[in-house]
Amino acid sequence: MRLRYALSSLLSVVSISSAMAADLNVSVEIPALDVAEYHKPYVALWLENEKGESTNLAVWYQLESRGEKSDKGEEWLKDMRQWWRRIGRDTDMPVDGVSGATRAPGKHSVTFTEGSAPLGTLKPGNYVLMVEAAREVGGRELVKVPFTWPIAGVQTAAGKKELGEVKITP
Secondary structure (H helix, E strand, C coil): CHHHHHHHHHHHHHHHHHHHCCEEEEEEEECCCCCCCCCCCEEEEEEEECCCCEEEEEEEECCEECCEECCHHHHHHHHCHHHHHHCHHHCCCCCCCCEEECCCCEEEEEEEECCCCCCCCCCCEEEEEEEEEECCCCCEEEEEEEEEECCCCCEEEECCCCCCEEEEEC
16 A cells, blocks of 8 residues: 555656656758858857856757768867857867757757756746857858747747748747
C-alpha cells in the first residue's frame, strides 16, 4: 500500500513539473539568395535579459572540412560580431546541445525547454531573442525579437537580406 501511495505521489509531482515547464519555440528563416558564390551562413541565437546577461541557445557553423572533423570553422565565428562581443569570445566551442552545422536556405525550427540546457530556468520578465547571421562573401545581419516570459503569443521580426522571418511561439 505504501509503495502504491509513494508511486502515485511521485507521478503527480512529475506530471505537475512537466506541465509547468514551458517551451521556447523558435523558427529562423534563411533566405535563398541569387548570388554568384553562395556559402551557408554562420548563425547564432542567444537570449538577453533586462540586465544584458546573455545565454547561448544555438550556434550553427562549419563543423567539418571535406568530411573531416576540424576546428577551422571556429576561426570565422568572430564574424558574427555582436554575438562574439557579447558571449562568443568567452565560449569554448563546440558546446554540447548548442553547436551545430550550418543550415541550408529554408525555415529551421528549434525548441528549447525551460529547466533544460541550454535555456535553463527563466525568471518572468522581458527578454530579447537575438539572431545573428554572417556569410562568407556576403553580409551580416542581426534580428532582435523582444518578448515577455512566459510567452503568451507569437512574436516575430524579419531580416532584410541574410535572415528572413524569425518567429517565437509558446
